[in-house]
Amino acid sequence: MAKHETPLLDQLESGPWPSFVSDMKLEAEVRAKNEAGIEFQIPVDVVDDLMGVLELSYVHGRTHWKHGGIVGVFGYGGGVIGRYCDQPEMFPGVAHFHTVRVAQPAGKYYKADYLRQLMDIWQMRGSGMTNMHGSTGDIIFLGTRTEQLEEIFYELTHNLNTDLGGSGSNLRTPADCIGSSRCEFSCYDTNALCHFLTNLYQDELHRPAFPYKFKFKFDGCPNGCVASIARSDMSFIGTWKDDIRIDQEAVQAYIGGEIAPNGGAFKGRDWGAFDIQKEVIDLCPTECMWMEGKELKIDNKECNRCMHCINAMPRALRVGQDTGLSILVGAKAPILDGQQMGSLLAPFVEVNPEDDYAAVTEVIESIWDWWMEEGKNRERLGELIRRAGFQKMLEVTGIKADARHVSEPRCNPYIFWKEDEVPGGWERDVKEYRKHHKR
């Protein structure tokens, strides 16, 4: 017998998509039966009460969580999102319902054994409910009480060698696409770089020292499978400098219909026979491709590495061999001054694990030095760039301005000059001027 009636939620058990309501009911039942004999450290009926309060919110059309919440573990300034129900008498199981962010492995590859151990901790000390994963990347433990936080942290660190993720005005948990682990488009090992920088900047992640939050994300190529350009203050996107590698025989196999275009991604509908002219050459944004007899040609110096031709014919075309990454900065959601995507800061940066990615960390740290000093309270990097100017950011990172920094030059003439760039400087005497121009 369910603890609360949930007629509205029950409707979400029909239909083909996996139902979160059915899953919650299953977990509520597992806890109620407790066949494994677990010594639950928070109320057994936490899941029932969560469904109860959710049903109430469906009825009211309003949330029933109180504002904010400040809880955590000693030594860290973040990692746990405190939360309290505003109807604790009605739903005592979720009077405390804190979320714990747990650091996930790069690329989110797991072994069953590891996940089992995680769940052993969480079944006993939490609600048993999770979010796999939060948008930023963390494993999310959804719902526990304050007294359990240090216990969970102790077991995570001592038994599972696993740390918390980030929250607050700090470096949040970095995340990456699967990169070269399973993708032939990857221009650098995103897993390795993501892991390395997460370890290098643990202090910045666990103890908020920034004006506001700051996120890293790592895409192996411009396809953007982790959406770094839209979801990270500093976005690292793989690219290459040399020529696209062409296998002319494979090109012919695509033309002859032996290989399906786009890895067969459009097989669900009849789009007609593959037409390399129509589907690749005519769609190249820079019009830098053509057929010369049976040979596909690319004028690589005009190619902007958009990935289209490679995506269309992955067995014939490959990214170049002289690879690295671009760094884009400033992406953020609308609050306060409007949404932004990353703007190109460093067109090509070397990715070298041998020297601990010195070229990458240099850009990161010069950006931090500047933003930590100049950023206003709760001002994202993207907003500081708007306020202080892109030029200022180029100065602090020591990157020389070039045409790739803009999609178009400015059209207003409000141009600032530095005093030392102007012969004679700014100190002028009006009397001197009056000698030549009468009032």
Added chain:
Amino acid sequence: MAEVEFKGKKFVVDEDGFLEDFNTYTEEWVEFCMKEEGIDTLTEEHWNVINILQDYYKKNGIAPMVRVLSKLTGFKLKHIYELFPSGPGKGACKMAGLPKPTGCV
């Protein structure tokens, strides 16, 4: 809202143990919080941080940014965590009687 009593003084606090009203702060409050915040003995440095937070709050109506707190106290963030293990927000601000930090924490 819960009410706690310590050394004859009463304090109204929220679930996270923050004072509901800055004006109800007394020095007993700091002593009361110590244990919960993982502090064995209160040193001059603890009081230094607490006093600076209170001055700043009285003047500006907000808590200082971490960077500003470091500048005002002369303590690096690392040292602030040595003094207040839960950090400047949950630890020091709470003990100084300031309102609970808000936002996307």
